[in-house]
Structure formats: C-alpha cells, structure tokens
Amino acid sequence: IAAPKEFERDIYFERCLPVEVLAKRGPKTLVFGPLKPVGLIDPRTGKQPYAVVQLRREDASSSMFNLVGFQTNLAWGEQKRVFRLIPGLEQAEFSRFGVMHRNSFVNSPRVLAKNYQLREFPGVYIAGQLAGVEGYLESTGSGLVAALDLWGSLTGRVVELPPETLLGAMAAYVSRQNSDFQPMNANFGLLPPIAENLPKMQRRQKYSERSRKKLLLLARNLTL
Ligand SMILES: Cc1cc2nc3c(=O)[nH]c(=O)nc-3n(C[C@H](O)[C@H](O)[C@H](O)COP(=O)(O)OP(=O)(O)OC[C@H]3O[C@@H](n4cnc5c(N)ncnc54)[C@H](O)[C@@H]3O)c2cc1C
Structure with missing residues (x-):
C-alpha cells in the first residue's frame, strides 16, 4: 500500500472506501460492497455468482474498461x-492505475448560512x-437549492426547501453547527423522525409521502 504523504491524513469517506480497507474488515466485506x-444471474449457470466486478467501458472501441468502485491506494505493482x-x-x-482522490470541502457549518449562501x-x-455534500444527486441537488434561493431573492420570494425533504435536510445539515463536520450522502437519518414505529420500508414510504406533500405546498405557495 502506498503510504500517505506527510500532508495527507488517511481519513476515508465511509461510502467510498479503498478496496484494501474493505478487504481488511472481513473476508466477505467486499461481497457486500463493490463486488455485490x-x-x-449468470446466464451460463442460471445462478447468482459469489461476487461480481463491474467493468465500465472507457472508449468507443471497447478496448479499455475501468473497475467500478475500486478506489485503491495499493502500490501499482500490487494492483497488477x-x-x-x-x-x-x-x-x-x-493502462491507468487506481489512485485515491481527495475530497475538498469548506468548513460549511462555519461559513455557510441557509441554502448554501456564504455567511460573510x-x-x-x-x-x-x-x-460538503457527497454524490451526484446531492451535488446537483445542492446546486438546485442554491439556484432557487437566488431566484427567490431576485423575485422577492422566500424559497426554502422544507427539512422534511432530502434536499432541504442536506442544506440544513451542512450549515448546522458541527465541530467534526464531514461530507454527507443523502440518507433517511437526516430527516426529522416520524412518530410511528413502522417497519423500514413503510417508514421510508411515509418519509417520501411527507416530503411530497411539503414540496407540493411549497410549489403552490410559490406560484401564488
Ligand atoms: C472515482 C469517483 C467515483 C465516484 N462515484 C460516484 C458514484 O458512483 N455515485 C455518486 O453519487 N457519486 C460518486 N462520486 C462522487 C461524485 O463524483 C461527486 O460527489 C460529484 O461529482 C461532485 O460534484 P461537483 O459538481 O460538486 O464537483 P465535480 O463533479 O468535481 O465538478 C467540478 C468541476 O469543476 C471543474 N473545475 C475545477 N476547478 C476549476 C476552475 N478553476 N475553473 C473552471 N472549472 C474548474 C472541474 O474540472 C469539474 O468539472 C465519485 C467520485 C469519484 C472521485
């Protein structure tokens, strides 16, 4: 494993761990992660394989592929x-070896007010x-929240996505006081809990219905 440089701290983002870190956690950990x-179903056997590697095509002639989910800090000889x-x-x-990527983010709880706007x-x-949001959906969504806020301020409207929606909850999370701030994926744990004690899928359904209702209300108020 390539040792981190002096200025690098090996703090990993839990949802994007290097394969060797996952492998160290247990012989089956990878099978529940990138090798899931x-x-x-394998058409040759009709059975589900023990583990799979997803190859993503890198060029039009299908001569290069990358290994999906294989973030790694292994030395190049070891990768081979x-x-x-x-x-x-x-x-x-x-043709290219895996390297670790650094996640750059500001200290959002300190510098960001609501809707991704700088306090200062x-x-x-x-x-x-x-x-400090992590992922495609989260990043795109945070851009949407910021754009709606800007649109609101230009047109005299207050556009604030309710905390019961995931985009609203993410925006609230990044600007809330937090002495150990780390990037976050969208997840149900960010939402205000619902009182009823329901099985997981039904609880999620409720979260989703509640979010839709709040969004419809917001949309209605904005078009008044
Ligand atoms: C290997 C890898 C795999 C990932 N896999 C997933 C995944 O499967 N699912 C998922 O949800 N997320 C995944 N992510 C995370 C996801 O890519 C990021 O969270 C998301 O792309 C961040 O979006 P962004 O628009 O904030 O930044 P970026 O997508 O990084 O976009 C920033 C853009 O700004 C440009 N830029 C930088 N500096 C300048 C400058 N000075 N002038 C002009 N332009 C500039 C950059 O070139 C880049 O195009 C992955 C990340 C990595 C590194």
Whole structure:
C-alpha cells in the first residue's frame, strides 16, 4: 500500500472506501460492497455468482474498461498482481492505475448560512462537493437549492426547501453547527423522525409521502 504523504491524513469517506480497507474488515466485506452480485444471474449457470466486478467501458472501441468502485491506494505493482487474480482478468493490461482522490470541502457549518449562501458574502453560494455534500444527486441537488434561493431573492420570494425533504435536510445539515463536520450522502437519518414505529420500508414510504406533500405546498405557495 502506498503510504500517505506527510500532508495527507488517511481519513476515508465511509461510502467510498479503498478496496484494501474493505478487504481488511472481513473476508466477505467486499461481497457486500463493490463486488455485490445481488440481482445478477449468470446466464451460463442460471445462478447468482459469489461476487461480481463491474467493468465500465472507457472508449468507443471497447478496448479499455475501468473497475467500478475500486478506489485503491495499493502500490501499482500490487494492483497488477491482485487485480489479475480476478477470474477473467488474468491477462489484463493496465493502462491507468487506481489512485485515491481527495475530497475538498469548506468548513460549511462555519461559513455557510441557509441554502448554501456564504455567511460573510450574501449572494455568493457554494454548492456541490465543496459544500460538503457527497454524490451526484446531492451535488446537483445542492446546486438546485442554491439556484432557487437566488431566484427567490431576485423575485422577492422566500424559497426554502422544507427539512422534511432530502434536499432541504442536506442544506440544513451542512450549515448546522458541527465541530467534526464531514461530507454527507443523502440518507433517511437526516430527516426529522416520524412518530410511528413502522417497519423500514413503510417508514421510508411515509418519509417520501411527507416530503411530497411539503414540496407540493411549497410549489403552490410559490406560484401564488
Ligand atoms: C472515482 C469517483 C467515483 C465516484 N462515484 C460516484 C458514484 O458512483 N455515485 C455518486 O453519487 N457519486 C460518486 N462520486 C462522487 C461524485 O463524483 C461527486 O460527489 C460529484 O461529482 C461532485 O460534484 P461537483 O459538481 O460538486 O464537483 P465535480 O463533479 O468535481 O465538478 C467540478 C468541476 O469543476 C471543474 N473545475 C475545477 N476547478 C476549476 C476552475 N478553476 N475553473 C473552471 N472549472 C474548474 C472541474 O474540472 C469539474 O468539472 C465519485 C467520485 C469519484 C472521485
């Protein structure tokens, strides 16, 4: 494993761990992570394989693929050796090795007010990964929240996504006081809990219905 440089701290984002860190947690951890085979049936056997690797095409002629979810800090020689152990990849040539990516973000609870607006410079917004949201949906959504806020301030409306919606909850999370702030994916734990004690799927359904109602209300108020 390539050692982190002096200025790097090896604090990993839990949802995007290097494969070697996952593998160290237990012999089956990867099978519940990037190698998860659920829902994939091998047409040759009719059975679900023990583990799968997703290959994402990198070029039009299908000569290059990347290994999806294989964030890694393994030294390059080790990547060759270890990844060639995967059945089917014994002869693989490596055109680019995996490297760790750094997640840059500001100290949002300190610098951001509501709707991703800078406390000290109202009218200036930071959205996306820099604001401490993690993921495609979250980053795009935070941009939408910031844009709606700007639109509201230009047209004399108050546009605030309710905390019962995930985008509203994310916006609230990043600007709430937090001495150990770390980036966050959208998740149900960010939402104000519902009182009823329901099984997981039904609880999520309730969260979703509550969110839709709040959004409809907001939309209605905005079009008045
Ligand atoms: C390897 C990897 C895999 C990932 N997989 C997933 C996944 O499966 N699902 C998921 O939800 N999320 C995933 N993520 C996270 C996701 O990519 C980020 O959360 C998201 O892309 C952040 O969006 P963003 O718009 O804030 O930033 P970015 O997508 O990083 O966009 C920033 C843009 O700004 C440009 N830029 C930077 N500096 C300048 C400058 N000075 N001038 C002009 N332009 C500039 C950059 O080139 C870039 O295009 C992954 C991230 C990585 C690194």
